[in-house]
Amino acid sequence: MPRNFDNDPPLPFPILIGDIGGTNARFSILVDVYAEPREFPIVQTAAFKTIDDAIQQSVLDKTSIQPRSAILAIAGPINGDEIPLTNCHWVVRPRHMIANLGLEDVLVVNDFEAQALAIASLADEHREQIGSAADTLLASRVVLGPGTGLGVAGLVHAQHTWFPVPGEGGHVDIGPRTERDFEIFPHLDKIEDRVSAEEVLSGRGLLNIYHAVCKADGKKPKLKTPADVSTAALSGDDDLAVEAVSLFATYLGRVAGDVALIFMARGGVYLSGGISQKIIPALHKPEFRAAFEDKAPHTQLMRSIPTYVVTHPLAALAGLAAYARTPSSFGLATEGRRWRH
Structure with missing residues (x-):
């Protein structure tokens, strides 16, 4: 049977899922393990000063669902509490997200880890x-x-x-x-x-x-x-x-x-x-x-x-959703990349 290799508890639902590229950001919310993700319109990173602003205005202001956690895939090295994106002016600050967006738990992974997660079960x-x-x-x-x-x-x-x-x-x-x-x-x-x-x-x-x-x-x-x-x-x-x-x-x-x-x-x-x-x-x-x-x-x-x-038009989001549903099926390292309230 699959094992949880990092012994971390699963991310609590509802889960905000994000795929952050240099030009576009894609978001969805996974309400529970059985639901299909609720998708939101793709947004341009240049249209928002920060990723927090983008999440608030393009996701949280458009739904009554309040995510408890988030898993974000970004193109850039993940090292420390401030994570700059390689081809975008945004800086991901998980502690700020927890303080300002009502989140309890934030996991940040590499963008191609999300792509790899997607191809595990691509139809x-x-x-x-x-x-x-x-x-x-x-x-x-x-x-x-x-x-x-x-x-x-x-x-x-x-x-x-x-x-x-x-x-x-x-x-x-x-x-x-x-x-x-x-x-x-x-x-x-x-x-x-x-x-x-x-x-x-x-x-x-x-x-x-x-x-x-x-x-x-x-x-x-x-x-x-x-x-x-x-x-x-x-x-x-x-x-x-x-x-x-x-x-x-x-x-x-x-x-x-x-x-x-x-x-x-x-x-x-x-x-x-x-x-x-x-x-x-x-x-x-x-x-x-x-x-x-x-x-x-x-x-x-x-x-x-x-x-x-x-x-698949949203492969990275699908990969992150697969992980969010059944984290024990994946040996995804979270050490140094997960922040909790």
């Missing part, structure tokens, strides 16, 4: 399979999210329990393999003379690849934004954009395969975030799975690992 309707590998094993999984950056997390399955493992896997090195790669890589923007996965597998990374393809071919870039590149590629209107997205899918397949090997993720690799959803047609082409499986001497193993795009 078929909320994932699109890429490739034909069968989903037959209850085994460790991995989630990658190309977006503003590249988020990576593992979900290790052991002792009938899911253990989310966040990290900074988006900053691993990535290098050229093919002749075309060697033409393109000298033109990629770098950080301190190296190409990290995030520099090619993110919104700015897609634009980085597109500009490098243009330079390699001596062409002037015409497209200005990542959305321009993906749209032109999927419509077939721009050959350079088509190649850029094809290379993006190839490099994503390589990194996804590397992370799958690190975690022995025989339960599957999940691609989250808006970019993955937008380029699903490109991911269905052969390049992604070919790069994913090209891991000799373990090609046969890689062919057996399924890959998916997460299509």
Whole structure:
């Protein structure tokens, strides 16, 4: 049976659930273990001075339900009583929330821990399979999210329990393999003379690849934004954009395969975030799975690992709700990240 590894009592219901990104914040309230979360409109972080203001005005002022606790997923390091977000002006102050918002208990976790929690039990309707590998094993999984950056997390399955493992896997090195790669890589923007996965597998990374393809071919870039590149590629209107997205899918397949090997993720690799959803047609082409499986001497193993795009619109909130309902099913570390009245 699942065990409570940290011996903390469950969060008391009703529970406020929040997924806080650099641009948008998403909130819901879980009234009890059996209820479906009550969702609230997505809000822009720039519209509110503090996260407390956002919670008060966009959630608490809109409902008669008074949450007793909160679990918040944020993009940023969690260290101490003041937690700044990486790409947002908000600072999460759990003690202030307890004092000012009527909460008794606040738990703060990493944003990709929430994504990892979500993929523990994602229904078929909320994932699109890429490739034909069968989903037959209850085994460790991995989630990658190309977006503003590249988020990576593992979900290790052991002792009938899911253990989310966040990290900074988006900053691993990535290098050229093919002749075309060697033409393109000298033109990629770098950080301190190296190409990290995030520099090619993110919104700015897609634009980085597109500009490098243009330079390699001596062409002037015409497209200005990542959305321009993906749209032109999927419509077939721009050959350079088509190649850029094809290379993006190839490099994503390589990194996804590397992370799958690190975690022995025989339960599957999940691609989250808006970019993955937008380029699903490109991911269905052969390049992604070919790069994913090209891991000799373990090609046969890689062919057996399924890959998916997460299509759930609020996956992180769903993951946090799953934890809130049955915390004993997850080995989620709370030490230094939970504040109680």
